[in-house]
Amino acid sequence: MRENKTLAEGHSPLxxxxxxxxxxxxxxxxxxSFTNSSVFMVATVLAISLFLVMGMRRSALVPGRWQSMxxxxxxxxxxxxxxxxxxxxRPYFPFIFTVFMFVLFGNxxxxxxxxxxxxxxxxxxxxxxxxxxxGVTLIAIAKHKMRFFTFFMPPGVPMYMAPILIPIExxxxxxxxxxxxxxxxxxxxxxxxxxxxxxxxxxxxxxxGIAPWAFIVAxxxxxVVIAFLQAYVFTILTCLYLNDALHLx
Amino acid sequence: xxxDTDKDVLDExxxxxxxxxxxxxxxxxxxxxxxxxxxxxxxLAFRVGVELISAVAVGTxxxxxxxxxxxxxxxxxxxxxxxxxxxxxxxVYRMASGYGYAAGYQKENSSTSSDSGTxxxxxx
Numbered sequence: 001m002r003e004n005k006t007l008a009e010g011h012s013p014l015x016x017x018x019x020x021x022x023x024x025x026x027x028x029x030x031x032x033s034f035t036n037s038s039v040f041m042v043a044t045v046l047a048i049s050l051f052l053v054m055g056m057r058r059s060a061l062v063p064g065r066w067q068s069m070x071x072x073x074x075x076x077x078x079x080x081x082x083x084x085x086x087x088x089x090r091p092y093f094p095f096i097f098t099v100f101m102f103v104l105f106g107n108x109x110x111x112x113x114x115x116x117x118x119x120x121x122x123x124x125x126x127x128x129x130x131x132x133x134x135g136v137t138l139i140a141i142a143k144h145k146m147r148f149f150t151f152f153m154p155p156g157v158p159m160y161m162a163p164i165l166i167p168i169e170x171x172x173x174x175x176x177x178x179x180x181x182x183x184x185x186x187x188x189x190x191x192x193x194x195x196x197x198x199x200x201x202x203x204x205x206x207x208x209g210i211a212p213w214a215f216i217v218a219x220x221x222x223x224v225v226i227a228f229l230q231a232y233v234f235t236i237l238t239c240l241y242l243n244d245a246l247h248l249x
Numbered sequence: 250x251x252x253d254t255d256k257d258v259l260d261e262x263x264x265x266x267x268x269x270x271x272x273x274x275x276x277x278x279x280x281x282x283x284x285x286x287x288x289x290x291x292x293l294a295f296r297v298g299v300e301l302i303s304a305v306a307v308g309t310x311x312x313x314x315x316x317x318x319x320x321x322x323x324x325x326x327x328x329x330x331x332x333x334x335x336x337x338x339x340x341v342y343r344m345a346s347g348y349g350y351a352a353g354y355q356k357e358n359s360s361t362s363s364d365s366g367t368x369x370x371x372x373x
Contacts, residue, residue: 171308171329171336178303179340183296 013196017120017189037118044105044118051105073101077235084239088246095135096242099128100235107188107227111220119230120188122181129181132238140245151248180237187230191223300344301337308333 023034055070063071077097081089089096103119110117118124140148152169153162198216202209312329316322 167329167332168336168339171304171311171333172340174311175300175303175307175333175336175340178306179296179299182299182303186295186299 013193013200016116016192016196019121036116037121037124040106040109040116040118044102044109047109048101048105052101073097080236081239084236085243085246089239089242092242096235096238099132099238100231103128103184103234104228104231107231108224110188110192111224111227117188117192119184120192122185125181125185126177128234129177132180132241133177136238136241136245139242140248143246144248148248151244176241180234184230184234187226191219191226195219195223296344297341300340301334304337304340305330305333308336 020036021033022036022039025032025034052070055066058064058067060067074097077100078093081093081096085092106117106119109115110119140151152166152173154165154169157165195216198212198219201212202216205212308329308331309326311333312326315325315329319325
């Protein structure tokens with residue numbers, strides 16, 4: 001009974017994902033309003049800039065704590081690219097570093113109370129995945145010209161298999177941006193919903209609310225780990241797709 | 250600070266740098282990061298589901314689009330749902346049989362072995 005009452009009051013576990021228009025804007029027929037999602041994207045970009053610029057302000061030879069964190073994130077991505085793509089991946093470092101920092105800070109911002117997690121929206125993650133996918137495909141075509149299309153025909157396969165195999169491979173290739181975006185979006189959505197659901201139990205159970213409360217504490221830690229892990233997974237997948245595009249097997 | 254301790258510190262830094270470089274040269278190190286991702290059984294199950302569903306979704310969308318365009322409803326969609334399912338199973342097979350996240354045809358080590366010899370000093 002109590003559950004229904006809290007839901008009716010607009011405290012549904014999904015209320016946190018609601019988009020609220022702050023400044024209505026329309027370009028032509030397209031709604032480009034400035035929403036709470038936009039606020040947190042801007043905040044994320046500002047936080048990243050602040051983190052990097054302020055961290056490197058002194059750029060001491062022996063780094064302090066803050067500078068170490070900045071250098072650590074740089075080295076982490078630089079090594080990730082080196083290990084997955086190789087030295088040809090170096091020109092793409094700025095993009096991959098940006099993707100990683102944006103997703104990571106977006107995820108971590110969502111862990112603060114009363115914030116909005118923009119990575120929990122499929123529109124946001126799918127747009128990012130689509131840009132990665134299109135960019136990687138264009139790089140592959142620019143680099144390998146027509147040879148790119150041999151990607152869909154594995155070597156050593158008899159010709160008569162081609163009519164079946166090529167559509168399958170194309171679909172498999174096209175499913176990349178979807179699996180890339182759904183993985184990030186679903187993890188964030190599920191985690192945040194779960195936290196809200198269990199937080200609702202705390203008051204509903206009265207004195208026994210201590211149990212879900214303890215669970216929430218553990219869950220918060222897990223969510224922070226997931227925030228890092230999903231940013232890492234998104235980045236490593238981008239690197240692997242880039243590796244496919246540059247080397248084509 | 251005397252010259253001696255400076256030299257000691259530098260020597261120690263040198264060995265640490267060398268160790269760090271050797272770490273990064275080893276190409277098998279990050280290739281084996283499947284342990285991290287596969288260690289979490291729930292995460293693996295989730296990945297299987299996503300891979301399977303996304304391929305079916307793409308197949309269905311292509312079929313629906315072709316039907317819409319050629320006015321042959323529902324034939325293309327029926328065919329492409331099945332083709333999408335096959336693609337999804339191939340995706341899952343590739344993922345599960347040690348290809349990691351890469352969607353490709355060959356095992357990882359053959360594609361990047363040419364790069365392991367070249368040293369890049371990015372992380373300085």
